[in-house]
Amino acid sequence: MRVMTSLGLCSSVEAEVYCPTDKSLAMTKPIGRDGVPCIYDLTLPALSKLPEYLRLNNYVNPEEYSRSPMQWAVGKSQFEWLAENKQHQFLFNSYMSSRREGKPNWFDVYPLKRLIDGAIPLPDAAFLVDIGGNEGHDLGNLYARYSRPPGRLILQDLPKMVKNVDRQGIDAMAYSFLDPQPVKGARAYYFRAIFHDWPDRICQRILLNTISAMNAQYSRIIIVDFVLPDTNVPRMQSAMDIQMMSIGAGVERSKKQWVDLLASVGLKINGIWNSNPALESVIEAVLMEDAERL
Numbered sequence: 001m002r003v004m005t006s007l008g009l010c011s012s013v014e015a016e017v018y019c020p021t022d023k024s025l026a027m028t029k030p031i032g033r034d035g036v037p038c039i040y041d042l043t044l045p046a047l048s049k050l051p052e053y054l055r056l057n058n059y060v061n062p063e064e065y066s067r068s069p070m071q072w073a074v075g076k077s078q079f080e081w082l083a084e085n086k087q088h089q090f091l092f093n094s095y096m097s098s099r100r101e102g103k104p105n106w107f108d109v110y111p112l113k114r115l116i117d118g119a120i121p122l123p124d125a126a127f128l129v130d131i132g133g134n135e136g137h138d139l140g141n142l143y144a145r146y147s148r149p150p151g152r153l154i155l156q157d158l159p160k161m162v163k164n165v166d167r168q169g170i171d172a173m174a175y176s177f178l179d180p181q182p183v184k185g186a187r188a189y190y191f192r193a194i195f196h197d198w199p200d201r202i203c204q205r206i207l208l209n210t211i212s213a214m215n216a217q218y219s220r221i222i223i224v225d226f227v228l229p230d231t232n233v234p235r236m237q238s239a240m241d242i243q244m245m246s247i248g249a250g251v252e253r254s255k256k257q258w259v260d261l262l263a264s265v266g267l268k269i270n271g272i273w274n275s276n277p278a279l280e281s282v283i284e285a286v287l288m289e290d291a292e293r294l
């Protein structure tokens, strides 16, 4: 209890009397109850061996997914491990859908009007495709706010993830973003907390697969992820950076890293929106040739 108190997980009001704090209450909700054991079991085996991995690899930043610290320590990376651990996959999905509770929605930070204006107003036109959208919590929030979007809301994730999804207003589709995007000419292709899982080489592949489906004059890519400051990165974001590096050779990126990554596949950033430097930003990107015409 002394350790718990020193971590702020409870308060110590007098000898051997403890009271809950905001943190202890959070531990009873899905974000703590499901998130903490899942992320602990998922990341600890690789993190505990990180010093040895780095020493063996001459302290070179891992840039190959197939050679991530987790791959080396455990024999698989995060999504393969989750797919094989049903209970942890369940906890992970619960954590994904709960971890942003109380924080602004991406469409409160980014002016959605930029996508709605000019969208083809046909019911079967694809308005927004949420790629790697897990069980559809983000699209569910969008639909709760805009129950008449100008076109379809499409959820894409791996087959196991979407097979039981049945959400009003959302079309679920099994798809791997390592393959060419089958939904052509959508108004927006949306990626939240996707690119930080992967090294640049795989991000380029995902982006090129998306570009293959884009209408150059019409489609946009929306990315929701951290945009790190160049100096004094806050503790949570820097911890996430090491975590992503360990479990899949991923990376949390600075603005320059985003600009360089997107430019490497012919994309240009139209704008970056953020409500709070400690939270994810929203990046809007378009194909370079047509950026000025959008």
Ligand SMILES: C[S@@+](CC[C@H](N)C(=O)[O-])C[C@H]1O[C@@H](n2cnc3c(N)ncnc32)[C@H](O)[C@@H]1O
Residues within 6 Å of the ligand: 079, 096, 097, 131, 132, 133, 134, 135, 156, 157, 158, 161, 175, 176, 177, 178, 191, 192, 193, 194, 197
């Ligand atoms: C970190 S979660 C992000 C989920 C959601 N976008 C969010 O922000 O809450 C990453 C998601 O990518 C999905 N994913 C992993 N590999 C994938 C692939 N090859 N194709 C499509 N989705 C994939 C996972 O199943 C998971 O739902």
